[in-house]
Amino acid sequence: MSGALLELEKVSKRFGGIEAVGDVSFSVAPGEIVGLIGPNGAGKTTLFNLISGLQKLSSGEVRFRGERISGRRPDQICRAGIGRTFQTTSLIAGMSAYDNVLLAARFRPKGGDAHAETRRALELCELGDRGAALTEQLTVSEQKRVEIARAVATGPQLIMTDEVVAGLNGTETDEVLAILRRVAAEGISLVFVEHDMRAVMALSQRLIVLARGRLLAEGPPAEVARRPDVISVYLGHRYAARH
Amino acid sequence: MSDRLALWLRRRPVLSRLLLILAFALLLALLPALVNSYWERLLVFVFVNIALASAWNLIGGVAGYPSFGHGVFFGLGAYTAAIVMVRWEMGLLAALLAGGLMAGLFALLFIPILRQRGFYFALSTLAAMLAVQTGLREWRFTRGMAEWDLGWTLPDVGSLHFYYYLMLGLLGGTLVAIVLTIHSKIGHALHAIHKDEVVAASVGIPCTRYKAIAFVISAAIPGVIGAAYAPFLTYISVDNVFDLAITLNMILIAIFGGIGTVVGPIVGGIALTVIDQIAWANFLDYHRLIFGLLIVLVITFRPGGVVSWFRRRPSKAPAPAALPARKQEALP
Numbered sequence: 122m123s124g125a126l127l128e129l130e131k132v133s134k135r136f137g138g139i140e141a142v143g144d145v146s147f148s149v150a151p152g153e154i155v156g157l158i159g160p161n162g163a164g165k166t167t168l169f170n171l172i173s174g175l176q177k178l179s180s181g182e183v184r185f186r187g188e189r190i191s192g193r194r195p196d197q198i199c200r201a202g203i204g205r206t207f208q209t210t211s212l213i214a215g216m217s218a219y220d221n222v223l224l225a226a227r228f229r230p231k232g233g234d235a236h237a238e239t240r241r242a243l244e245l246c247e248l249g250d251r252g253a254a255l256t257e258q259l260t261v262s263e264q265k266r267v268e269i270a271r272a273v274a275t276g277p278q279l280i281m282t283d284e285v286v287a288g289l290n291g292t293e294t295d296e297v298l299a300i301l302r303r304v305a306a307e308g309i310s311l312v313f314v315e316h317d318m319r320a321v322m323a324l325s326q327r328l329i330v331l332a333r334g335r336l337l338a339e340g341p342p343a344e345v346a347r348r349p350d351v352i353s354v355y356l357g358h359r360y361a362a363r364h
Numbered sequence: 365m366s367d368r369l370a371l372w373l374r375r376r377p378v379l380s381r382l383l384l385i386l387a388f389a390l391l392l393a394l395l396p397a398l399v400n401s402y403w404e405r406l407l408v409f410v411f412v413n414i415a416l417a418s419a420w421n422l423i424g425g426v427a428g429y430p431s432f433g434h435g436v437f438f439g440l441g442a443y444t445a446a447i448v449m450v451r452w453e454m455g456l457l458a459a460l461l462a463g464g465l466m467a468g469l470f471a472l473l474f475i476p477i478l479r480q481r482g483f484y485f486a487l488s489t490l491a492a493m494l495a496v497q498t499g500l501r502e503w504r505f506t507r508g509m510a511e512w513d514l515g516w517t518l519p520d521v522g523s524l525h526f527y528y529y530l531m532l533g534l535l536g537g538t539l540v541a542i543v544l545t546i547h548s549k550i551g552h553a554l555h556a557i558h559k560d561e562v563v564a565a566s567v568g569i570p571c572t573r574y575k576a577i578a579f580v581i582s583a584a585i586p587g588v589i590g591a592a593y594a595p596f597l598t599y600i601s602v603d604n605v606f607d608l609a610i611t612l613n614m615i616l617i618a619i620f621g622g623i624g625t626v627v628g629p630i631v632g633g634i635a636l637t638v639i640d641q642i643a644w645a646n647f648l649d650y651h652r653l654i655f656g657l658l659i660v661l662v663i664t665f666r667p668g669g670v671v672s673w674f675r676r677r678p679s680k681a682p683a684p685a686a687l688p689a690r691k692q693e694a695l696p
Contacts, residue, residue, distance in 0.1 A: 175562060175566070196565045196569055196571065211560065211566075213556050213559045223552070227549050275567055
C-alpha cells in the first residue's frame with residue numbers, strides 16, 4: 122500500500138467507439154485538496170461517476186484506502202468513505218434541507234446519532250437556521266451548501282464536488298470556498314471539478330488537468346497554470362498574460 | 365389548552381397518526397350497532413379495499429415502483445388459507461399467518477425484477493401474476509380436494525359481525541404498519557429512491573435492499589387480507605381472487621385518494637366505494653361510464669388525488685432555485 126487515500130490506475134471509459142476517459146492514473150493523499158480542471162467534454166464528470174460507481178470502468182482500477190472499489194455499487198463506495206455532490210442540483214424535492222442531510226446521516230456506516238450529525242453538518246455549512254426550508258425554497262447557493270452538508274453527513278474521508286460554485290456570485294463563491302476549507306480542516310480530502318479559475322487557484326493544493334479524456338498535466342497549481350499545453354487547451358493566453 | 369395539544373401532536377407526527385387511526389377504529393367498532401347488514405357488508409369491502417390500496421401504495425406510491433400484478437399476493441393469501449383450512453384442517457389464525465408468510469416469501473422472488481423501473485417493472489409484475497394464475501389452475505394440489513374441483517369451498521368460520529371486526533382489525537394493523545414504515549429510516553429511503561435513485565445510492569442507501577423490504581411488506585399485507593377474505597367469500601377460484609380488477613382497484617383507489625400518502629388510500633377507498641354504490645343504485649346502465657369518468661377527471665385535473673384539495677400549500681418561497689433538475693438515470 123502506497124499510503125494514498127484514492128488511487129486511479131489506467132482508468133478508461135469508452136461509450137461505443139468514443140473514449141470518454143483514457144488511461145488516467147493519479148492518486149490523492151489523505152487530507153489533500155486536489156483541483157480537477159479541463160475543457161467541457163474532457164471527462165471530469167465521467168471520472169467522478171467512475172470513481173463513485175455510477176458508471177462502470179471499461180478498464181483499469183480504482184482503489185480506496187488500498188482496497189479495490191471499482192465494480193462496487195455506488196452505495197458501497199459511499200459507505201467506504203467517498204461522498205460526492207452533483208453538477209446539477211440533486212437535492213430530493215419535497216424534502217426539507219434537514220431531511221436531505223439526515224438521509225445521508227442515517228445511512229452512514231459509522232452509526233451514532235444521525236440527528237446530531239445532521240445538525241453538525243448543517244452548522245458546518247452555515248445552514249443552521251435553514252433546516253426547515255424545503256428544497257424548492259432554498260436559493261442556489263443554499264442548495265449547493267446543503268449538497269456539501271449531505272456529503273459531509275455520509276461520514277466520508279474524501280468528498281468529490283462537481284462545479285459546486287457554478288452559478289454563484291463572488292460573495293457566494295467565497296462563502297462556499299470557506300466551507301470547503303472547513304471541511305478539509307476536519308481531515309477530509311477534497312477532489313473538486315471547477316471552471317472558476319479563481320476558486321481553483323484559491324483552494325487547490327494540487328491541480329490535475331484533463332483534456333479529451335486523458336491526463337494532460339499534474340502538479341502545483343501555479344506551475345501547472347504556466348504550462349503552455351495547459352494554456353493552449355484550457356486556460357487561454359489571456360489568462361496566462363494576466364497571471 | 366387545545367392549541368397546546370395541537371402543537372404537541374404536530375411535533376409527534378407518528379403518535380398523532382396512530383392516535384387518529386385508533387380513534388377511527390373505535391368509532392367504526394360502534395357502527396355495526398347502528399347500521400343494517402347491507403352497510404356492514406359494504407364496510408367490510410371498504411376495509412379490504414383500503415388495506416389493499418394502502419399496501420400497494422407503499423411500493424407503488426412511496427417507492428415509485430408501480431406493481432401491476434399485486435393482486436397475485438391477495439390471491440396467493442386466499443389460496444394458502446384454503447389449503448391450510450380445508451386440506452390441512454387448521455384454524456383461521458394459522459391461515460392468516462400462512463397467507464402473509466406465503467405472499468411475503470413469494471415477493472422475495474421478485475427481487476431481480478426490482479432492478480427494472482417504470483413500464484418494465486409494471487409489465488414484469490403483471491406477467492408474474494398471469495404465470496401464477498396458470499400454475500394454480502393446472503396444479504392438482506391447488507385445484508381443490510376433488511378430482512374435478514376448480515376452486516375451494518371454505519368452512520364458514522364466523523358471522524358478518526365477526527368478519528367486520530376481523531377486517532377492521534386487519535385494516536388497523538395495516539395502517540399502523542404503513543405509518544411506522546413511512547416514518548422510519550425505510551420510509552425515508554423509499555422517498556429518496558422514488559425521487560432520485562442515483563442520488564439515493566450516492567448517499568449510501570442500498571436501494572435494492574430497501575425496495576425489497578418495501579415490496580415484501582406490501583405483499584405480505586394482501587396475503588393476510590386474502591387469507592381472511594377467502595372464508596368470508598366461502599368459495600374461491602382463480603377467477604375471483606386473481607381477478608385483474610383487484611390489482612386495478614388497488615391502483616385506482618391509491619391514485620384517486622392521493623398516491624404516496626397514508627390518508628390517500630383511505631379517502632380513495634371510501635370515496636370510490638360510495639360512488640360505485642350510488643352509481644349502481646341510480647344509474648345502472650351508466651355505472652361504469654360514471655365511475656370511469658370520475659377517475660379520469662380526478663387524475664387529469666388533480667394528479668395528487670382528492671387529498672391534494674385539502675393539503676396546505678407551502679408558503680411563498682423567497683426565490684426558487686433556477687437550477688435545472690437532474691435527469692433520472694438508471695444505476696449500472
